[in-house]
Amino acid sequence: MTGLAGAKNGRTMRFSGRAALLLASVSLLPAAASAQSSAATGPRLQQASLSYSIAPGSLGSALASFGSRSNLQLLYPADITRSKRTAGVSGTMSPEEALGRLLSGTGLTYRFTTATTVTISGPAEQATVNGGQAGDSLTLAPVYVSGDQTGTGPVEGYVARVTAAGTKTDTPIIETPQAVTVVTSDQIRNQGATSISDSLAYTPSIAMQSGAFSRSVDDLTIRGFNVANGNLGSLRDGMKYQSNVYDGGQEPYGLERIDVLRGAASMLYGQLSPGGVVNAISKRPTTNPLREVNLEFGTYGRKQLSADFGGPLDDEGIFSYRLTGLVRDADNWVDNTPDDKVYIAPALTIAPDAATSLTLLSSYQHFNAGFSTPLQLDDVRTGRIPRDMFLGIDGFDRYKGDSYTIGYDFEHQFDNGLTLRNKARYFYSDVSWDYMMGNVSTLANSGGRLARLASVREEVSYGVTQDTSLEYTFDALGAEHTVLGGFDYYRRSYDSHRYRGAGVSLLDLRTGATLSNPAINYAVDRGSDTVANSYGLYLQDQIKFDDHWVLLLGGRQDWTDSTVRSYQNGRVTDQSDNALTGRAGLVYLFDNGLAPYVSIAQSFQPQAGSVTVTGNPLQPNEAVQYEAGLRYQPEGSNLLLSAAVYDLTQTNLTTTDALGNVSQFGEVRSRGVELEARAEFDNLGLIAAYSYTDARITESALASEIGQQIPLVPRNAVSLWADYKLDDLGLEGVKLGAGMRYTGSTNIFNGKTDAPSYLLVDAMASIDLGKLTQDLEGAEFKVNARNLFDKKFYTCTYSDGCRYGEPLTVTATLSYKW
Structure with a gap:
């Protein structure tokens, strides 16, 4: 250097x-x-x-x-x-x-x-x-x-050194014995991401549906397992977030970073999917003045105004604030479908001294969009239904809702190496979700008509969560210990009323005319009301000895209870479960920056409301993961290379035989390889990832399912992003970027063929206008293009659950910071 x-x-x-x-x-x-x-x-x-x-x-x-x-x-x-x-x-x-x-x-x-x-x-x-x-x-x-990085603070550029996602303490990534990726706000901005899925598109072992679906909800898979809500692995500031996947996706402009911990993590966060966690970190108050305004225009009538303000409120710096928000008025590539949003997130920090801080965090989000109906495989494979065609009914189709959060994060450092942390949050969401399902039947298509079925849903959910912990650092027997013990609690409620059409409604695909209006059967409510509580006690010790070895040991005891009431038959299912999970890992730190590691971790996932054919509640899913990896991060460098291999097996899965009998001996095994590189050189930023994911069903009541790859999960995926500042070429202030995302073919249950592979190209160009003239100091103009060559593709979960991918979209952003 x-x-x-x-x-x-x-x-x-x-x-x-x-x-x-x-x-x-x-x-x-x-x-x-x-x-x-x-x-x-x-x-x-x-x-x-x-x-x-x-x-x-x-x-x-x-x-x-x-x-x-x-x-x-x-x-x-x-x-x-x-x-x-x-x-x-x-x-x-x-x-x-x-x-x-x-x-x-x-x-x-x-x-x-x-x-x-x-x-x-x-x-x-x-x-x-x-x-x-x-x-x-x-x-x-x-x-x-x-002190320039913490596990929740900002990171300049693409290379993070510290994360809290893997230990709940500020820990160097290179000392964490499990695969971790940190997506920084600079990456989100440079790549023009507008959803969590967009933000994670260059992260290994992440799979998601096309933007037709994932722009509205944060539904992902990690290592072949679904991560869609709080109990599956969707976190905010280290605590569980939405109570269900349809509560509305998180706004990436309101995030400082996104930390992805891959693999089983119940020892830290309780009941989870074994795939891992996506921990979105809120923007927080800053003691340095921050003022930013962005004006954005794009394809499909996109207009957006966003702003981010922060700084101290008094001369002593005891009070500081952050105010982040945006307003969007937009459509998308599907006709008659809005993509509107209002988001605002005020935050306040009170720090009376260097050892004590209290941060208040809140947010409000309103979204007005259209839910993209799934289609039959043949409809998208042949292209006989255009990807921009609106398949609903004007005035009926909607995906509209409001969500609110309010919480706090308190920390106090005592004089004896002890740190107390306590944080809590309340989340509330109210969503109206009506749409015409277009995957009912393909029989009507032969005559140029599409059979649709109306779906009406009203959903209210809330979540209350808190986490209290004590961290104690000390030396004993020649080793440094960081001991963490704590208690967390999560209460969630999901109240869903669901109604279907009394019969099919036909759409003329040639004219777009509705041939028969839907009739909703409000006599049958297919929804349910779920209330569940989770309690957990955890203890962890990070032991560093000889300045080279890092041993991590942890254990956790969880208790859960739930009550599910079916509106259709009035049945009430009460369920209580408990589980003991653990994790162990070992890292060796070579002086040259190499750090090999091995680890074992467990997870468990209760199945609230699910019963066997005899009416008995189902046992929780259980999983165990073995992982080995190697990182390379020379001290003082902006380079992080990571490699991991893993074997992850989940058991006690529900499986149904040909007669409809439910049993619980299903099993899914995921094995894979992950490679990732993040680097920043003088003018070059680089992100690269490769993942091989062999996630298949190994036990099932249906012989036809055994050996099948989990749908939506490609065996091979590759991504590469690079951006370069042209200062050395005489174009001071100009930066160009480009990326490619390859997704291999994916399996479709009951499908005649796999969903084909596809390669997408993204691009970015920006200019620092302040380098042209001092009158424009602080101003930047940036253009982003996603799917630059307008590749036509689709993603499928089942043969009747396919959606078109996002076509070419272009946005231009004018930013001003002062």
């Missing part, structure tokens, strides 16, 4: 040549032998005293804790803290005094280069600077900025 990396307002800067030499010579001047005396010159920190409780142990970990608590950025060559230990610091004192005590006896020196930035160095770094020539570029060892 050439030059010295620094940070200003959370953004990385690089210097080279004379500027780097001047800065480095000031920052790394030889100092007195002791760390305490090295701070005698240079800018002074505010001397307000803070309480510190940093346990003896690894110097690198101690400095990270110090930087976070003191709101400082520590700059130092990555290797100078390796194998060094500190006696820690405890008590109330100035940040300057605390840092001096941490470095005492290490042979390292420090200097305050600004009021919030500290450079730490050793004799080798000073000699390098002193030996340089004034006109030369200055080459230093990689520099690590302590």
Whole structure:
């Protein structure tokens, strides 16, 4: 790395040549032998005293804790803290005094280069600077900025170093013994993603239906298993979110990042699908002023205004805020189908001192869209029904709803290495969902008519969730321990009224005219009312010893109960379950940045309301996963390479024989390989992923299902995204990007053929208008194109559950930040 990396307002800067030499010579001047005396010159920190409780142990970990608590950025060559230990610091004192005590006896020196930035160095770094020539570029060892990333904070660019999704603590990704991907807000913005599915399109082992469906709901599979609501793996800020998949998708503009943990994770989050979790992280208040407005226009009449504001509310920085929102008025490629949305998310943080913070988070979302009806395989395979044709009835079809959230996140760090966290949220959703189902029969198509059946649904759901934990860091028997213990609770309610048409309604495919109006049978309500509670106690220990080994051990006890009342027959099904799940993992950290790991993890998933043919409640699904992987992330670099292989088996699945008898000996086994690369070089950003997923049914009451691949899940998927700044080519401020997404063929139950593979190409071009003239400083113009070559494709879950894919869509965005 050439030059010295620094940070200003959370953004990385690089210097080279004379500027780097001047800065480095000031920052790394030889100092007195002791760390305490090295701070005698240079800018002074505010001397307000803070309480510190940093346990003896690894110097690198101690400095990270110090930087976070003191709101400082520590700059130092990555290797100078390796194998060094500190006696820690405890008590109330100035940040300057605390840092001096941490470095005492290490042979390292420090200097305050600004009021919030500290450079730490050793004799080798000073000699390098002193030996340089004034006109030369200055080459230093990689520099690590302590405290610049947390498990819930923003990440500049594409390469995250820290996540909380895999441990519920801020943990380096390279020390996490399970596959993790962090999709940053920069990636979401650069790729023009407008849904969770769009945001995860370049993530390995993720499969989803086409945008005709997934633009409205967050319905995904990970490693072959569905992740669609809170109890399956859809999270927000580390807690379960929607009570059902149709509560309305999360708005990506309101997110700081999306952390995807792949594989069984019940030890952390309770009842889940074994595929993993998608943890969306809300944008939070910032102490640095933030002002952004975006105006967007696009194909199909898309018009959108979005804005993001944040910053301190007082001079002391005790109060800070964030206000994020958007308004969209749009259609989509299907005629007579809106894509309108209103989203607003106010947030407030109260931080009376460096050890205590309370963040209030809230949101409101209104959506008005049309639900894309599934079609018969032959209808999409032959193309006899055009992909832009509206198959509903004007004034009848709708997918409209409102959702609200309000919650908080509290944290307090005590003086003895103990941290208390408590967070909670209330979620409410009210959705009206009426549409004409077009997959009823293909018989009417021969005469140019489509048989449809009306569906009317009114759905109300809510979720109450809380998580309270204690984290304790300490040294014992030559190892560093991070122990986490906690209790979480989730109560969900899903009240759904469902009615069907009394008979089919015919649509003339040649004229678009409805030949017979639907008659709704309101006498039969096919819905149900579900109320369920989940309680969990968990305990985890992350043990780091010899500065190279990381051992993770964890266990959890869950209790669940549910009551399901059927509106159709009045039957009430009560069910109670409990489960003990665990996880263990081991990582070895080589000095060169390589980190192999192995792990085993379990999951369980109750089946509320489901009963056998004798009326007995079903036992929970259970799963176990074995995983081995290898990561490569040199310290101080913007490079992360990951590889994983896994074997994941879920048992106790419901299976129905040819006579309709329900039993519970079904089994699905998923085995696969995942490769991922994320990198940022001088002007180049790169994201690449490959996944091989062999997810098949291994046990079933129907012999015809055994050995079949899970529908929608391709065995092979490849994605590649790259963007490049053209500054070195004389086009300062111009950036070009392009991506490709290949999805292999997928199995269709009861289908005559597989859904074919497809290759989609995306593109982006942006220009920083401030580079053209200072009058436009802070302004950017960007164009995104998805499915650039207008590839026609479709996705299917069953032979009567196929939907067309999204055609070419183009959006142009004018942004202004000040």
